[in-house]
Amino acid sequence: MEEREANTGKCDPVISRRALIGVSAAAAAISIVPRHVLGGPGRTPPSEKLNVAGIGVGGQGAGDLDNVSSENIVALCDVDQARAAGTFKRYPKAKRYRDFRVMLEKEKQIDAVVVATPDHVHAVATMTAIKMGKHVYCEKPLTRTVYEARAIAKAAREAGVATQMGNQGMAFEGNRLINEWISDGAIGDVREVHAWSDRPTHNGKLFWAQGVDRPRETPSVPSTLDWDLWLGPAPYRPYHPAYVPFAWRGWWDFGSGGLGDMGIHNLAPVFSALKLGAPTSVHASSTLVKKETLPLASVVHYQFDARAGMPPVKLHWYDGGMLPTRPDELGDDRELSREDGLIFVGDKGKMYVEGWGGHSPRLIPQERMKAYKRPAKTLPRSIGHHAEWILACKTGSSTRSDFDFAGPLTEALLLGTVCVRMGGGRLSWDSENMKVTNLPEANKYLHYEYRAGWAL
Incomplete structure (x- = not known):
């Protein structure tokens, strides 16, 4: 639903956006660690895969899912079936939906959600997931309104879920x-x-x-x-x-x-x-x-x-x-x-x-x-913007653009x-x-x- 962004900046001399994608994929192959070492209460240990759902899976959402494809992509939601067709084809085992509310209600196994809809849907999709205890990666900007940004940051903090906004430059x-x-x-x-x-x-x-x-x-x-x-x-x-x-x-x-x-x-x-x-x-x-x-x-x-x-x-x-x-x-x-x-x-x-x-x-x-x-x-240097979030979902580690940072910025x-x-x-x-x-x-x-x- 959200178009891929054009890379309009010149490459960083140390690490480029293309390199970050590679880093994200590589970092997702985290070493196998016993559950009692890093998993912790309410967390998925690094040796196990998250069940991830996508909301808005054409354009930028397709790229975001590619960067977390080391995990189980279990459900996909998009209101534009033609635009999402390529993503549907890449993940044939994932359940398909048009309404994210229906998807989140039915697919109880979902651990984490990637939101890449147009801006005006960010808040309602993200808040629905947070209230259900799901970790959330939401594309930028976090919300369309000032009120939504404040509410989303507060809800995520209180729920204790792992969050990351999709301003990938924070990993540069x-x-x-x-x-x-x-x-x-x-x-x-x-x-x-x-x-x-x-x-x-x-x-x-x-x-x-x-x-x-x-x-x-x-x-x-x-x-x-x-x-x-x-x-x-x-x-x-x-x-x-x-x-x-x-x-x-x-x-x-x-x-x-x-x-x-x-x-x-x-x-x-x-x-x-x-x-x-x-x-x-x-x-x-x-x-x-x-x-x-x-x-x-x-x-x-x-x-x-x-x-x-x-x-x-x-x-x-x-x-x-x-x-x-x-x-x-x-x-x-x-x-x-x-x-x-x-x-x-x-x-x-x-x-x-x-x-x-x-x-x-x-x-x-x-x-x-x-x-x-x-x-x-x-x-600390980043293992990749998406990889930071995956690790945070599993271990409770920090991310560079969590909603406590992304909310006030937005x-x-x-x-x-x-x-x-x-x-x-x-x-x-x-x-x-x-x-x-x-x-x-x-x-x-x-x-x-x-x-x-x-x-x-």
């Missing part, structure tokens, strides 16, 4: 280097960060529609698609191919645009390295905001208070081709990546990260990088889309009470009323 070597260099004081105290993505464009072309109105045509629903189940909790609207299978990302009812699609990748190392939580305020500007879709381009500014011995931080996000000012430290012969990137501004220097998810960090100018004495590696990003939807301006955020204090009408966009039959 570059992600860890960013954290270690910031902690080492490589650029001093960081007070400002710039992050960007060209989405909804890619290579100069529109990747999915934004800044458009709802289609007037109402063509017939394909016989292989259950449109009512595809809509799930979202308000009813007639079927149109403008929404499926990929372009739902730009529609307010279904997605969260470039900020939700790539901001969740690019800002993850910022949140982890700077120990960010909830912003105190958000300010946004954009091209024309439509009732139905996100704008073609936007700029979002977040303000974070001092925390954990770190100073206040201003975080600036740019999408749709918008870019920050090019730092002189890049040198005369180098331009900013127009696709994805980061600039950390410290009081003793700058760090430039080219590509998505934390690829290729380096201090600038180049001479600064050459002279830098890299600190010892203090963070909340902050979606608060930016709320600000954009309000037409820009500034929102003051009371995180504890989860409300906008200076513009009460913005609070209606923190969540919405689900259609009958759907609930968290």
Whole structure:
């Protein structure tokens, strides 16, 4: 149901996304260990296989299942039978379903669930699984609304299940280097960060529609698609191919645009390295905001208070081709990546990260990088993003993007889309009470009323 992402970033010099897939598969072949050593109460020992179900198994979901295929793939659910056909063929023994609620109720043997639906179904599918005690790997962003992100993180914490959000860059070597260099004081105290993505464009072309109105045509629903189940909790609207299978990302009812699609990748190392939580305020500007879709381009500014011995931080996000000012430290012969990137501004220097998810960090100018004495590696290296989750399901070990991390990250990003939807301006955020204090009408966009039959 969710389209595979294009790898728009340049490969990390230490580990690439392709390499991660190989690592994930290799790491899943965990050594046989007796149950009493690592299994523990309520856990599956590494020597035994999990029973895994997929919800949304075309596109990105197919790739996610490939990365956990060392386990028993016992059930598959997708509302689009044609799109899921390839995955059905790869796992012929798995039971097939259209409605994940029916699947989870019938297949009692399921231990863990991979959720890769469009964003608007993430929360209801994930919460259903959590309430049934299932471990969950959910694609990014964790949810479509701020309220859902808070609720999902809380439920997972209370249930004690293993979780991982699908921002695979959290497994990159570059992600860890960013954290270690910031902690080492490589650029001093960081007070400002710039992050960007060209989405909804890619290579100069529109990747999915934004800044458009709802289609007037109402063509017939394909016989292989259950449109009512595809809509799930979202308000009813007639079927149109403008929404499926990929372009739902730009529609307010279904997605969260470039900020939700790539901001969740690019800002993850910022949140982890700077120990960010909830912003105190958000300010946004954009091209024309439509009732139905996100704008073609936007700029979002977040303000974070001092925390954990770190100073206040201003975080600036740019999408749709918008870019920050090019730092002189890049040198005369180098331009900013127009696709994805980061600039950390410290009081003793700058760090430039080219590509998505934390690829290729380096201090600038180049001479600064050459002279830098890299600190010892203090963070554990990843065995692979999916493999981390599988091991956590079996042993209770940690994952890099569990819902305690992914929830607040998703909340902050979606608060930016709320600000954009309000037409820009500034929102003051009371995180504890989860409300906008200076513009009460913005609070209606923190969540919405689900259609009958759907609930968290």
